Amino acid sequence: MADYTHSFQLFVCLLDQLIQAHPDPDEIWNELKGMDSTLAQIEQETFDGVYMVYQDRYLYSWDTPYAENESTGYQPQSRPWYQNAVKGQGAAVFTPPYMSYANHYILSTISQLQPDQETVFAYDIKMGNIQQLVHQLRQFDQEQLMISDNNGTIIGSDQEAYLGSVLSGETAAAEKALRQAEEARDKITEQGQAKQKAQEEAEAAALFLQFLQTNSPAVKQLLDQPAQVLPVKIDHRRYYGTMQTGESYHVLLLVPLTSLLAQSVQVWLLPLLSIELILVYGLSRIRKELHTRELRQAYIELGQTQKRLEIALKAAQKAAAIDDLTGMMNVKSFCQNVTEQIQHMQENDHGILIFLDGDHFKTINDTYGHQVGDEVIKLASQMIIGRIRTIDLASRLHGDEFAIFVSNTQDYQVARKIVEDINTTLLAESARRHMPNITLSAGAVIATCKSSYPLLAKQADQALYEAKATHNGGFAHA
Incomplete structure (x- = not known):
């Protein structure tokens, strides 16, 4: 986060100079829109816009018409980024990560109250690299993985609908989030991007509530016993789960028992095949010295076992490389x-x-x-x-x-x-x-x-x- 704070201070200097050169809010707004592409080139994938409250006006660098914000009842002074900046009294502060349903990625906002005690500068930070990490960490078929911060906010998940929800062993927070999302959706009367965004937020809140209602006991068990690997039931199926906690971020991992067993086949099957080959070699040496029917029969049976194991190994290796639904490579x-x-x-x-x-x-x-x-x-x-x-x-x-x-x-x-x-x-x-x-x-x-x-x-x-x-x-x- 220190790197983001440093970048934000550069933006603060730019915005200070902009206000000095163009104190009129309309001129500032036009200048901000012209800066957007340049700032995006500087900050690349993390940049998602700068904005401010200045002379009681909400000014931002992207091209969205202000009417779209008005239709949603958006009031910047009521938003966490503004309220946190006021509480910070001049310090650069971060909001907890949240889901942007307009763009479908996780954001955090860094903001700062200016010396006039009214103006607030803010800068959105994309945290999509966390989602990339989630996809790279996936090792098992149908496994579920969630990364949360210290507030329980899910900032990474293989289920995109869960992003921005609060991971908890209780459903109260999820029920409240659903009510708020539905109320916000119902306030928007006109069809459009704002209505669609609000609808998606409500649908995501409903999906996460459904997940908790079905699996709350298992989730609570994992949260209450961090660092332990426990057998749990998720969506009425048997899983092994663990909650690994860190200083700032925590990982909940759920692996279906069937996927775990399938992945494990390669681990134990190859050594077993090696043992069988050794036995076959040893018995063949004995056979040269002892020509008894029993040993010859044992040799034949072990050879058949070897063949069966070779076939099973090839099948297991093929299954581990193939996507079950499509037959493509996984x-x-x-x-x-x-x-x-x-x-x-x-x-x-x-x-x-x-x-x-x-x-x-x-x-x-x-x-x-x-x-x-x-x-x-x-x-x-x-x-x-x-x-x-x-x-x-x-x-x-x-x-x-x-x-x-x-x-x-x-x-x-x-x-x-x-x-x-x-x-x-x-x-x-x-x-x-x-x-x-x-x-x-x-x-x-x-x-x-x-x-x-x-x-x-x-x-x-x-x-x-x-x-x-x-x-x-x-x-x-x-």
Whole structure:
């Protein structure tokens, strides 16, 4: 947070100079809007806008018409960032992280009361790197992972709807959050972005309340016994869970028992096979000296056991690399295969990593149910596999997110054409099957022999974020 404080002080200097040069609020507002793109280039992915309360006016750097704020009843003086700044009396203070339903990511705000005791400067900080960390930490099928701060606010989760909720063993806070979200939604009478944002916030609050109502005893047990690995029931299934606490942030991890056992197969099966091979070798040596029927029969049986174990090992290794729903590579297998391709690249070799994400997929789940949503995901995977070559790689990362690695090219037009073909065939095939249609937005980055998968994934994810702006099958590249 110290780095953010330093950056914020630079913004404070800029805003002070701006007020000195243009004391009129309307002129300041115009200047702020002109600064937005420049400031975003300086701070890159963490920047999400600067704003202020000045002469009792709310001024900000983005292009949203002020009427949209008025329609929601937005009063900056009642917001935590303003109230915390007043309490801080000139110190730079941070708000607890919260979910921005306008943009679907976690934000924190740093703000500061100015010497006139009225003006407050504020700067929003994107905390999307926490979500990237959550996805990178996932190791088991259908595992659930939540990162919370000291206030219990969920700032990272594989379930995006849970972001911004308060993790607790009781439902009271979640019930209150739902009531407040529904009241805020009902106050907005006109349809538009503000209404949609409020509706999504209410839906997310309802989903998290449902999670707590079903699983409150298990969550309370884990919160009350940190650092312990405990068997619990989540959504009426058997899980192993643990709450790992840190100085400022805490991690709740829930792993289904079935996924744990499936992942463990590779751990115990390979040593077992080695033992069987040793036994076979030892018995074969004995057989040369003792030609008894019993030993020959034991040798045959052990050979059959070896064969069965080899078959089981191959099956277990294949299962560990495949996404159950789509049959595509899972994220772990995809990461390993892309890393291997990069390691075998020569100086002049290139490839393109593409991240794809379904547009409005949540609406399909909410409208038609998760079973139809799964069918849409399977259809999307079929269209992806059908548009790439046998030398290329494709994976379902999680949810409605996919990835493609296109070999032997550095032409972004090739990647763009692949994405366009996928969306075209998705539209045609979903209409033919009478299924709801989604588009896939995509972000791409070129890979070289010097690349690393984590950095490529971060750059592709940033490009995907730009492409998602239209929510209509957009394409962007690093």
